[in-house]
Amino acid sequence: MVFQDARGTALLTPDEMAEADRRTIAAGTPGIVLMERAAEAVAAAVHSGYPQAEWIALLAGPGNNGGDAYAAARLLREAGRRVEIFGLVPPTKLRGDAAIAATAFGGTAHPVDSFDPAAFDLVIDGLFGAGLSRAIEGAAAEAIRKLNAAPAPVVAIDLPSGVSGATGERLGEAVSADLTVTFFRRKPGHLLEPGRSLCGPTIVADIGIPATVLDAIALMIFANEPELWIGALKRPSDAGHKYDRGHAVVFSGSATRTGAARLAAAAALRGGAGLVTVFSPGSALMANAAHLTAIMLKRCDDEAALGEHLTDARFNAFVLGPGFGVGERARNFAATVLAAGRSLVLDADGITSLAGAPDALFAAARGAGKGASPHGKPALVLTPHDGEFKRLFPDIADRQGSKLERARAAAERAGAVVVLKGRDTVIAAPDGRAAINAIGTPWLATAGTGDVLAGLVAAELAQGTPSFEAACAAVWMHGRAAELFGPGLISEDLPAMLPKVHRELDALASNPRA
Ligand SMILES: NC(=O)C1=CN([C@@H]2O[C@H](COP(=O)(O)OP(=O)(O)OC[C@H]3O[C@@H](n4cnc5c(N)ncnc54)[C@H](O)[C@@H]3O)[C@@H](O)[C@H]2O)[C@@H](O)CC1
Numbered sequence: 001m002v003f004q005d006a007r008g009t010a011l012l013t014p015d016e017m018a019e020a021d022r023r024t025i026a027a028g029t030p031g032i033v034l035m036e037r038a039a040e041a042v043a044a045a046v047h048s049g050y051p052q053a054e055w056i057a058l059l060a061g062p063g064n065n066g067g068d069a070y071a072a073a074r075l076l077r078e079a080g081r082r083v084e085i086f087g088l089v090p091p092t093k094l095r096g097d098a099a100i101a102a103t104a105f106g107g108t109a110h111p112v113d114s115f116d117p118a119a120f121d122l123v124i125d126g127l128f129g130a131g132l133s134r135a136i137e138g139a140a141a142e143a144i145r146k147l148n149a150a151p152a153p154v155v156a157i158d159l160p161s162g163v164s165g166a167t168g169e170r171l172g173e174a175v176s177a178d179l180t181v182t183f184f185r186r187k188p189g190h191l192l193e194p195g196r197s198l199c200g201p202t203i204v205a206d207i208g209i210p211a212t213v214l215d216a217i218a219l220m221i222f223a224n225e226p227e228l229w230i231g232a233l234k235r236p237s238d239a240g241h242k243y244d245r246g247h248a249v250v251f252s253g254s255a256t257r258t259g260a261a262r263l264a265a266a267a268a269l270r271g272g273a274g275l276v277t278v279f280s281p282g283s284a285l286m287a288n289a290a291h292l293t294a295i296m297l298k299r300c301d302d303e304a305a306l307g308e309h310l311t312d313a314r315f316n317a318f319v320l321g322p323g324f325g326v327g328e329r330a331r332n333f334a335a336t337v338l339a340a341g342r343s344l345v346l347d348a349d350g351i352t353s354l355a356g357a358p359d360a361l362f363a364a365a366r367g368a369g370k371g372a373s374p375h376g377k378p379a380l381v382l383t384p385h386d387g388e389f390k391r392l393f394p395d396i397a398d399r400q401g402s403k404l405e406r407a408r409a410a411a412e413r414a415g416a417v418v419v420l421k422g423r424d425t426v427i428a429a430p431d432g433r434a435a436i437n438a439i440g441t442p443w444l445a446t447a448g449t450g451d452v453l454a455g456l457v458a459a460e461l462a463q464g465t466p467s468f469e470a471a472c473a474a475v476w477m478h479g480r481a482a483e484l485f486g487p488g489l490i491s492e493d494l495p496a497m498l499p500k501v502h503r504e505l506d507a508l509a510s511n512p513r514a
């Protein structure tokens, strides 16, 4: 299900973007009008971001991205800037809207070989955008190398040339931009690394393409923003009871490895689960008891004890992995939880324990997903980083293609929601939907933050949020908590920031952004 507001968070592949353009043009807006608006957006970004840049070079490629550059050059010249165009092909070789824009520019275009960035205050990159179809070589690659080695700031039109809009990968040489101006909607390549870093901040400009063109496109890829999932969250109600908000369980590791489970448990409680219990081996009970207050504690040494606990239907969402230890016990516990129809977040050691033989658990996840529980559909959510992903899906990890495609292939195979972590975390569902994380800070790369994320996913699952939306919301809350804390963050700081994050979500839920 795609919520109405979620269309604003859609990411369009270059093919889908071309379809959106085509439909807009077919509905009566000429392509040259869209190109003029695109150029106006680029010029506006230059005026606000680089008001002092007097002498501006524009690199123009053979397609409509080059056309945007010619149109922007004309507008900037009209605004009093000194502009020079460096064309990959002579203007006479341009076609369609790009040819119209070049004619309207009227000035000369220098061959791209003569481009020397040293002379310019600013360079605008209009070599290639959505139409990039193969690796950049030759004269364009040489111009990009010169540009990347020069100090002049770079504004990229649509995408930094050489970045694939579909995958974020570098195709040959790629421009490293300081600012990117794209149109209508972002593309996956704006959020997936290395494209994301090569873009710099990205402005999304409205060029008059109506959102209704998206009605004809089956939207599957989204930026992970609250509009995507806020309608699916179960917020606590005034008349509610703690038992309405689910009971999350985190499995503790052995006596010297209990901290990770408590971090996950604290996140689950602050995340909004009504109750949280740590299931601990007897040997670690005292270590856990010494550190827990609002979080409850139960002894759970083996499958028999787990089976006994599972007769209490209120335990509905489990976290297995943080500090747990790798081996058969993890595999058996995971299978038991899923067989009992409960939701399971498998992280860290839980994932590593499945390496080499995950199929039985994946089959169990599919079976569990078909049942219904009072708190929503039980589900399996996997939260690997790249190394854990490779252990579980070695063939998919070695495949060519983007992080987005890897996560989607894994989700389909596992019948699970896969959260493939990193700065550009991808959340993928078995039905093909995927979201790419758009927030966070480098300070999140620190010990224990993964445990917090696992606990947050469990908090949402415990409350009955469907698994894809649960994982997306958890990833966003995690990133937002880190942003709000700022530099110096360690994982223990994240749960304490969650009340502010909840407040922001409550404000958004009662007053959606236009
Ligand atoms: N009407 C529209 O469709 C609009 C398009 N816009 C602009 O148009 C761009 C897309 O235009 P195009 O589809 O013409 O695509 P591009 O301008 O990105 O590039 C396509 C051209 O580059 C060539 N090419 C691709 N890869 C190459 C490589 N590695 N080496 C050498 N040549 C290569 C192709 O053969 C084709 O001639 C967008 O990125 C955007 O900037 C905007 O003007 C808004 C409206």
Ligand SMILES: [K+]
Pocket: 065, 125, 126, 127, 128, 129, 156, 157, 158, 159, 160, 161
């Ligand atoms: K470009």
